[in-house]
Amino acid sequence: MSVSDRIIVPLDVATEADAIALIEKLPQVSFWKVGLELFVSRGSEILRILKNREKRIFLDLKFHDIPNTVAGATRAAATYGVDLITIHAVAGREALKRAVAASDEGAKAGGCAPPKLIAITLLTSLNSRDLAFDLKVPIELPEYALQMALLAQETGLHGAVCSPHEVSQLRQVCGDNFILICPGVRPKWSVIGDQRRTMTPGEAIKAGADYLVIGRPITTASNPLDAWEKICDELSSIN
Numbered sequence: 001m002s003v004s005d006r007i008i009v010p011l012d013v014a015t016e017a018d019a020i021a022l023i024e025k026l027p028q029v030s031f032w033k034v035g036l037e038l039f040v041s042r043g044s045e046i047l048r049i050l051k052n053r054e055k056r057i058f059l060d061l062k063f064h065d066i067p068n069t070v071a072g073a074t075r076a077a078a079t080y081g082v083d084l085i086t087i088h089a090v091a092g093r094e095a096l097k098r099a100v101a102a103s104d105e106g107a108k109a110g111g112c113a114p115p116k117l118i119a120i121t122l123l124t125s126l127n128s129r130d131l132a133f134d135l136k137v138p139i140e141l142p143e144y145a146l147q148m149a150l151l152a153q154e155t156g157l158h159g160a161v162c163s164p165h166e167v168s169q170l171r172q173v174c175g176d177n178f179i180l181i182c183p184g185v186r187p188k189w190s191v192i193g194d195q196r197r198t199m200t201p202g203e204a205i206k207a208g209a210d211y212l213v214i215g216r217p218i219t220t221a222s223n224p225l226d227a228w229e230k231i232c233d234e235l236s237s238i239n
C-alpha cells in the first residue's frame with residue numbers, strides 16, 4: 001500500500017455539492033470518510049457517489065446505543081458495501097458481539113463484502129483531564145484506550161480508532177492484524193483546533209498506525225492539493 005492510500009480524508013461538509021467539490025479537488029485521495037454531518041444532512045447518496053468513483057469508504061457514524069439498536073444500525077450500514085464502520089467500544093460487550101453478527105447479515109442482504117468493524121476507544125478530542133474529571137473514569141487514559149481496544153478485539157471487531165499517543169501500545173498488544181486508525185493528526189504547519197491528543201503524520205505512522213484520518217489541515221487549506229502533497233511528501237521521507 002502506498003503512503004497516500006494510508007490517508008483517509010473526511011468529507012466533513014453539509015452538502016453533496018461541497019463533498020463533490022472536495023473529491024474533485026483531491027483526485028489522488030483513494031479513501032474518504034463519511035461522518036455524521038454529511039450523512040445526517042443528506043443520507044446515503046454520497047456513498048453511491050463515492051462507489052461510482054471507485055473510492056474506498058469509511059462510514060464513521062460511531063454507533064453507541066443498546067445492543068439491539070447497534071445491531072440494527074450495523075446491519076443497515078453493512079448493506080451499502082462500505083469498507084469500514086465505527087462503533088463506540090463503550091456500547092459494551094453485547095452490543096459489539098451483536099454488531100459483528102449483524103454486519104455479516106447486512107452484507108449478505110446487500111450482496112457485498114462485509115465491512116471491517118472498527119471500535120472507537122476514546123475520542124481524540126478528549127484528554128486525561130476530561131477522562132478523569134468530566135467522565136469520572138478512574139484509570140489512566142492509555143490503559144483505558146487499551147482496554148477498549150481489547151474488548152473490541154475479544155468480541156470480534158477488526159480494529160480500533162485511537163490517538164497517535166496510544167497507537168504504539170495498542171499495536172504491541174493487539175498485534176499486526178488489528179487495524180489501527182488514528183485521527184488527531186496534525187502536520188507541524190497546521191492548526192490543532194479541537195483535537196487534544198495529536199502527533200504529526202510521520203510520528204503517527206512511525207508509532208504504528210495503519211491509517212491516518214486527516215481532515216481540516218487538508219480540507220480547509222487555501223490549496224487542499226498542496227496540503228495533501230506536503231503530507232504525502234512527509235510520509236514518503238520516513239523510513
Ligand SMILES: O=c1ccn([C@@H]2O[C@H](COP(=O)(O)O)[C@@H](O)[C@H]2O)c(=O)[nH]1
Pocket residue numbers: 010012033035120122123124125161183184185195213214215216217
Ligand atoms: O476519536 C476520533 C474519532 C473520529 N474522529 C473524526 O476524524 C476526523 C478528524 O478531522 P480533523 O479535521 O483532522 O480534526 C473528524 O471527521 C472526526 O469526526 C476524530 O477526530 N477523533
